[in-house]
Amino acid sequence: xxxxxxxxxxxxxxxxxxxxxxxxxxxxxxxxxxxxxxxxxxxxxxxxxxxxxxxxxxxxxxxxxxxxxxxxxxxxxxxxxxxxxxxxxxxxxxxxxxxxxxxxxxxxxxxxxxxxxx
Amino acid sequence: xxxxxxxxxxxxxxxxxxxxxxxxxxxxxxxxxxxxxxxxxxxxxxxxxxxxxxxxxxxxxxxxxxxxxxxxxxxxxxxxxxxxxxxxxxxxxxxxxxxxxxxxxxxxxxxxxxxxxxxxxxxxxxxxxxxxxxxxxxxxxxxxxxxxxxxxxxxxxxxxxxxxxxxxxxxxxxxxxxxxxxxxxxxxxxxxxxxxxxxxxxxxxxxxxxxxxxxxxxxxxxxxxxx
Numbered sequence: 001x002x003x004x005x006x007x008x009x010x011x012x013x014x015x016x017x018x019x020x021x022x023x024x025x026x027x028x029x030x031x032x033x034x035x036x037x038x039x040x041x042x043x044x045x046x047x048x049x050x051x052x053x054x055x056x057x058x059x060x061x062x063x064x065x066x067x068x069x070x071x072x073x074x075x076x077x078x079x080x081x082x083x084x085x086x087x088x089x090x091x092x093x094x095x096x097x098x099x100x101x102x103x104x105x106x107x108x109x110x111x112x113x114x115x116x117x118x
Numbered sequence: 119x120x121x122x123x124x125x126x127x128x129x130x131x132x133x134x135x136x137x138x139x140x141x142x143x144x145x146x147x148x149x150x151x152x153x154x155x156x157x158x159x160x161x162x163x164x165x166x167x168x169x170x171x172x173x174x175x176x177x178x179x180x181x182x183x184x185x186x187x188x189x190x191x192x193x194x195x196x197x198x199x200x201x202x203x204x205x206x207x208x209x210x211x212x213x214x215x216x217x218x219x220x221x222x223x224x225x226x227x228x229x230x231x232x233x234x235x236x237x238x239x240x241x242x243x244x245x246x247x248x249x250x251x252x253x254x255x256x257x258x259x260x261x262x263x264x265x266x267x268x269x270x271x272x273x274x275x276x277x278x279x280x281x282x283x284x285x286x287x288x289x290x291x292x293x294x295x296x297x298x299x300x301x302x303x304x305x306x307x308x309x310x311x312x313x314x315x316x317x318x319x320x321x322x323x324x325x326x327x328x329x330x331x332x333x334x335x336x337x338x339x340x341x342x343x344x345x
Binding site: 085108 | 119120122123124125126127128129131132133134215217219247248251252272273276277280308309310311312313
């Protein structure tokens with residue numbers, strides 16, 4: 001549902017780094033806790049990128065699972081499949097998020113400008 | 119055709135965060151504390167603010183920034199209560215943005231009269247999803263969730279429930295008429311955001327509103343302390 005606003009944010013970031021060059025791929029990393037539906041993100045990205053140098057670019061999404069650990073006991077880190085931030089071993093609530101909150105533009109593939117040797 | 123990989127490694131919301139920091143600096147300069155108030159549509163944010171402003175906030179001078187997709191219905195309701203209200207509509211974008219972002223708030227700064235207020239309440243667009251993603255320069259985030267919305271909402275919208283420092287549970291006057299499991303709601307809030315402060319209130323009858331008023335005064339008093 002918030003994929004439209006997020007795809008605009010991705011586009012803005014990609015355009016800034018593209019510096020006018022044609023973009024073929026935008027690689028992003030999305031953590032599970034961001035509740036992003038990547039297929040929806042791709043759909044909106046295709047729309048918001050029209051008439052920009054990102055038009056037609058492929059959005060490559062790396063999805064990262066939500067890993068957490070308990071700071072109250074020695075339970076090994078676990079993967080969240082529900083948003084319950086309580087330790088299943090000791091019931092403690094000091095649960096630290098190790099991964100899953102990422103929302104990064106990792107890289108973009110750009111076409112070199114004509115006449116410019118890279 | 120040659121292709122180059124450009125390493126970016128940047129949070130996609132960095133641009134928003136940078137503007138949020140600029141807003142924060144402006145608020146700090148004028149010693150204004152800022153609450154970002156969020157909820158689903160119809161949870162009772164405006165009714166709650168009306169209840170608070172009816173008896174005032176003591177020495178604290180409040181102001182409100184009303185975020186709506188369209189119209190000024192909420193702002194009109196609050197302006198009767200002698201509180202400076204600025205309307206911010208988001209319908210300039212792609213069919214109307216469903217949230218306020220830092221830049222929208224920035225455009226409203228000149229009309230907020232920051233030098234005349236101590237506490238700015240930003241009433242965000244009613245939506246449990248997008249507003250949770252966009253910082254606007256606030257000190258603290260609070261949300262209203264009403265007992266007509268279902269006990270499972272924290273599990274469905276964890277991003278929102280986790281980002282808030284306070285969850286106000288509204289419309290508790292309706293509980294006798296509903297098959298609502300309040301304990302299940304509180305349990306779900308606690309599972310998603312352990313230790314978060316909660317308040318049970320009815321903006322309609324006034325029950326519990328005092329606690330929210332005191333919370334706002336407390337926020338205004340710790341002015342300039344980043345959340």
